Amino acid sequence: LVRIDGVHKYYGQHHVLRGIDMTVRQGEVSVLIGPSGSGKSTLLRCINRLETINAGRIHVRDELIGYRESRGRLHDLTAKQIAAQRREIGMVFQRFNLFAHRTVLQNIMEAPTQVKRQPRAHARSRALELLDRVGLAKHANHYPAQLSGGQQQRVAIARALAMEPELMLFDEPTSALDPELVGEVLAVMKELAESGMTMIVVTHEIGFAREVGDTLTFMDGGVVVESGDPRTIIANPQQARTREFLSKVL
Numbered sequence: 001l002v003r004i005d006g007v008h009k010y011y012g013q014h015h016v017l018r019g020i021d022m023t024v025r026q027g028e029v030s031v032l033i034g035p036s037g038s039g040k041s042t043l044l045r046c047i048n049r050l051e052t053i054n055a056g057r058i059h060v061r062d063e064l065i066g067y068r069e070s071r072g073r074l075h076d077l078t079a080k081q082i083a084a085q086r087r088e089i090g091m092v093f094q095r096f097n098l099f100a101h102r103t104v105l106q107n108i109m110e111a112p113t114q115v116k117r118q119p120r121a122h123a124r125s126r127a128l129e130l131l132d133r134v135g136l137a138k139h140a141n142h143y144p145a146q147l148s149g150g151q152q153q154r155v156a157i158a159r160a161l162a163m164e165p166e167l168m169l170f171d172e173p174t175s176a177l178d179p180e181l182v183g184e185v186l187a188v189m190k191e192l193a194e195s196g197m198t199m200i201v202v203t204h205e206i207g208f209a210r211e212v213g214d215t216l217t218f219m220d221g222g223v224v225v226e227s228g229d230p231r232t233i234i235a236n237p238q239q240a241r242t243r244e245f246l247s248k249v250l
């Protein structure tokens with residue numbers, strides 16, 4: 001579903017992604033780990049075109065992301081075309097970014113009604129279904145500030161799912177949470193994985209990687225150092241840098 005070929009990204013002089021190759025099959029859960037500054041967030045942001053890239057190609061379901069190619073050259077898409085591509089991809093960040101002045105239900109209904117122009121009644125019943133799925137049916141009319149961090153993050157997941165994305169990107173979705181709230185968010189993500197959603201998850205939760213991940217990719221310094229079966233890599237990393245990183249987070 002996702003194919004990343006030779007992606008390079010610079011911030012000014014700073015070469016942040018140095019030739020990333022990665023594929024994610026339909027229904028696969030791909031877990032991305034690596035030290036701070038290794039380029040994990042940047043890579044996710046390139047996949048949903050929150051960032052431009054300087055070389056390489058990213059395809060999602062055979063569609064080139066962010067650019068139009070003609071005679072071997074890339075041309076920028078219009079803002080409208082980029083927005084249309086982004087709509088197919090859900091993203092959940094470390095911070096929940098819910099609209100503080102809207103209820104949980106309104107937060108989830110916002111994009112389907114405003115962007116997809118769904119009828120309110122339809123968006124509402126769909127939002128309630130999603131809230132039920134993330135275990136928050138009773139909180140539909142609460143405001144974000146009335147919820148715990150874990151509950152807010154589950155609303156953020158429901159909100160992303162309301163757009164019916166074919167791919168979900170998670171950037172450290174539990175790292176801003178109190179430890180006792182991490183499990184409920186991981187449980188929702190696990191359930192989503194089991195439902196067949198294709199997911200790329202940046203996380204330091206090695207237990208999640210081992211249990212739910214189909215692939216584990218370790219990045220360092222803007223390159224993929226090692227990638228493969230999570231259990232194999234965690235038990236027996238082949239690269240010294242991977243071993244060193246895992247010894248710190250395990």
Ligand code: ATP
Nearest residue numbers: 011012014016034035036037038039040041042043
């Ligand atoms: P963390 O685990 O801390 O989230 P990360 O692996 O997600 O790290 P990135 O956020 O992708 O790392 O950052 C990679 C590098 O790019 C870092 O050196 C960072 O300082 C730099 N960087 C990230 N965003 C920008 C930006 N908008 N402008 C300039 N440099 C940036």
Ligand code: MG
Nearest residue numbers: 040041042171
């Ligand atoms: Mg990051």
